[in-house]
Amino acid sequence: MEATTPGxxxxxxxxxxxxxxxxxxxxxxxxxxxxxxxDVVTGNETGPYEAWQIIGLGxxxxxxxxxxxxxxxVLSAVVALPLALTAAFAVIAxxxxxxxxxxxxxxxxxxxxxxATTLVAVIGRSTASHRPA
Numbered sequence: 001m002e003a004t005t006p007g008x009x010x011x012x013x014x015x016x017x018x019x020x021x022x023x024x025x026x027x028x029x030x031x032x033x034x035x036x037x038x039d040v041v042t043g044n045e046t047g048p049y050e051a052w053q054i055i056g057l058g059x060x061x062x063x064x065x066x067x068x069x070x071x072x073x074v075l076s077a078v079v080a081l082p083l084a085l086t087a088a089f090a091v092i093a094x095x096x097x098x099x100x101x102x103x104x105x106x107x108x109x110x111x112x113x114x115x116a117t118t119l120v121a122v123i124g125r126s127t128a129s130h131r132p133a
Contacts, residue, residue, distance in 0.1 A: 014073040018064055018080035025060040026088040029053045061085065065117045069124025077121040082113040 030053055036045045061081055068077035086109050093102035 011073065011076050014068060014071070014076035015080040018068060018073075018077060019084040021064060022061060022081050022084035023088050025057055026085060029057045029060075031088070031092060061113070061117070062120050065120040066124035069121035069126075070128040072125065072128060074118070074121040074125050078114060078118050081117045082110050085113050086110040 030049055033048050033050075033053065036048050038045055065077045065081055068074065086106050089109050090102065090106045093105065096102075
């Protein structure tokens with residue numbers, strides 16, 4: 001059996017912590033709001049999310065990616081954040097009464113969050129000291 005290195009264990013802990021925090025933020029900001037809003041004047045449906053919910057989740061995920069980058073955990077962030085976001089989205093989308101095109105949304109969320117997480121984590125890494133923490 002191969003011995004676990006401290007760096008590998010630290011990376012795994014970061015992945016677990018980032019993933020759990022991301023899912024908690026997703027559920028706190030988006031998970032409770034599943035009802036679409038109907039404008040009685042125009043008859044248009046919007047939602048289910050308000051702009052502040054999406055912006056809030058984006059800020060939390062960006063802060064997590066930046067922090068992980070500063071702590072030299074770019075790869076952990078790139079693995080954990082998009083995976084957790086996509087999984088949370090997919091679970092809620094599948095259980096909704098109108099699943100619709102959720103696989104396309106999940107794919108776009110995975111690709112977009114992976115790109116954004118990579119960018120923000122690399123920016124965070126560039127602001128960190130040169131010694132791993």
